[in-house]
Amino acid sequence: MVIVNESPRFDIQYGAEVAAARRDGRPIVALESTIVSHGLPRPDNLRVAREIESAVRGAGAVPATIGMVGGRLVVGLDDAQLSHLATADGVAKLSVRDLPVAAALGADGATTVAATSAVAAAAGIGVFATGGLGGVHREASQTFDESADLTTLARTPIAVVCAGVKSILDVGATLERLETLGVTVVGYRTRRFPGFFITDSGFDLDWSVESPEQIAAALRARREQGVQGGGLIVANPLPVDEQLDPALHDRTLADGLAMLARDGVTGKAVTPFLLAHFHSATEGRSLAVNVRIILRNAELAGRIAVAAAA
Template sequence: MTTVTTFHLHYGSEVAEALRAGRPVVALESTIVSHGLPRPDNLRVAREIERAVRDAGAVPATIGMVGGRLVVGLDDAQLSRLATVDGVTKLSVRDLAVAAATGADGATTVAATSAVAAAAGITVFATGGLGGVHREAAQSFDESADLVTLARTPIAVVCAGVKSILDVGATLERLETLGVQVVGYRTRRFPGFFVTDGGFDLDWQVDSPEQAADVLTAREQHGVHPGGLIVANPLPVDEQLDRDLHDRTLADGLALLERDGVTGKAVTPYLLAHFHSTTEGASLAVNVRIILRNADLAARIAVAAATRRAASA
């Protein structure tokens, strides 16, 4: 695939052409490829995610860094590289410049992907789940950069809420403080990633991709909101992780955290590894279902938004 360079960003040729033509594009993160899924499943699933976007009528733009080049729309060789080589760095927004200057290979987090996508003119992003406020954050001040980034980044993020290993209530409170709008997709309950219902109400819901696109259109027309929009897309009840298994695994994992003294950035990968091993891969299967469903919905929203822009041109 030919790469087109514009200022500091490098575009895959298909993505560059789609953006020029006003066709729908969906941003995708690369941390799920390099850090979120085990090899060799990670590359297969990454290709499935891109295919889900295409099948719903949009162009996938997986974002990542290859040899210091920040690419919007990785080609298959670049995607394979991030999926298979060792030493791929997990990049948040603050890391991008240093990683570029040092020629690093890097996978972009939700925060970095959102920021780069918005800079590239992409308005819809599909991911699995957001980062959030960690448990015991009152003492540790541990909060994902996803939240602050979304407060200043004009992008719609389709996700399945936040993982239940986080403090879900505090995360929603923080999003409210930061002015980040959260709408449920066909629900007034905030999803809990592995489980359909995360235990908290939402003020708003949208019932179709077209209605979500109307929200994006209204935000653009008003011109008064610089931040992101979260479209919380829950798993159907019959596709969630067994609730009793989830609750038992979470309780055991939190106890192990305390026993082993795990803190900071190590908490999330520790607990996710615990879920994977304890559920014998069931949580991983749920994770894959989540991102495929979110990719499909994000593409449909992007198609509806592009149709509205074309109609008003």
């Protein structure tokens, strides 16, 4: 008997809906899976993941939630795959650097903003919706702790709709790094950079756009100019009446940072630790805000994708 050991395949697999949209030239919006596996508590995570996809469809685009199942990168997880990543234990959190090793080991994994951006661009998808970006961490001058989201966006031509960077980070330093890296940042109907849970982080923006069509025009201009560049961040703030109470936010953040120092939490564990603290300390109010953020961003991303396709 001859046993043939077939090598595993590492190419990208497309869900049926996304494959049809790519073939027909219909607008597609990339979505991350880390928010499903690591960013939201069970069982809310699966329900919200489906609502995010529905928000994209409601805007006229096709959702492409990206993740890894059994070592295969999937652009456009079907409902069974999405359910698996939402409910299974041991799902890895995958940044760009983790993708090849996770594939070789046949892992299940959820893609971060950096990994989702890179995979989406490789798949020819130009618009991506997320909640908040990673950035420069507090005390980075000592720890050099900076999210791979920033350097990935510096070399990845994709529009990312977000509510700014997570307010647990050093927002000012993050904006400085984005400028240095050549990443364009525009406010959607605002000249102030949003602070994720809160509407205004306290920092000004150089550029503001008023419509999805203007964003689509900027993406088209970048292509036609032929100048090599990276991502376009569309900062979409929550309305003031939907934000987390700023005073509650500031108290919760201060307490969370003190707990980080006390418990020695560092690296990848910082963000989930602080988000869990916000959820507990605000009695779920931060979770409700987080959900509003991603749903609004998904809807806007869908409108941008439709405008760009037109």
